[in-house]
């Protein structure tokens with residue numbers, strides 16, 4: 001039987017995922033060494049391999065079958081739009097995708113204003129404004145510190161992740177509309193789902209029990 005390969009999102013999600021897998025009896029000691037520059041880790045006994053990737057690359061690895069299973073945020077799944085199965089909500093990493101801005105921008109969301117929207121998530125923002133709200137807007141792609149955009153006058157509003165809300169608050173911004181709730185999800189390659197159905201179901205069962 002070949003190893004099941006997991007692509008994990010580097011950072012906080014990976015730490016939480018490994019803790020959850022460990023509770024379910026799937027461990028990988030090698031991976032806990034923080035000084036290691038190794039990219040791929042195996043637990044041969046358990047028949048699993050893990051590698052760490054940047055969030056937006058996780059759905060790519062899974063769609064092409066380079067990983068059987070991916071652990072990634074719902075935001076990234078929506079933004080990347082890859083062909084894969086989303087099989088489980090892991091519960092952690094809970095936050096919301098929102099339209100945010102200064103309170104004064106609320107009036108610009110009525111549908112007729114051609115406003116500028118800065119975001120790291122252009123596909124989510126486009127789908128929300130064009131398809132769900134029927135508002136034609138200009139989307140400006142940024143790569144981080146999105147809250148800056150309305151402060152320095154790059155855009156009227158932003159589409160961004162809100163977790164505790166403290167970044168917004170400290171910058172005089174607020175949630176204007178909620179787009180979708182987010183959290184970490186398990187995704188599965190479409191062929192792996194058929195070829196390793198029993199093992200994947202067994203894994204889901206084990207995780208459910210310890211969640």
Ligand code: PRP
Nearest residue numbers: 144145146160161162163164165166167
């Ligand atoms: C995310 C997000 C917000 C912040 C929200 O940014 O883009 O800026 O966290 O969290 P809060 O509601 O708890 O304040 P991240 O820290 O990932 O970095 P980035 O700005 O570079 O995207």
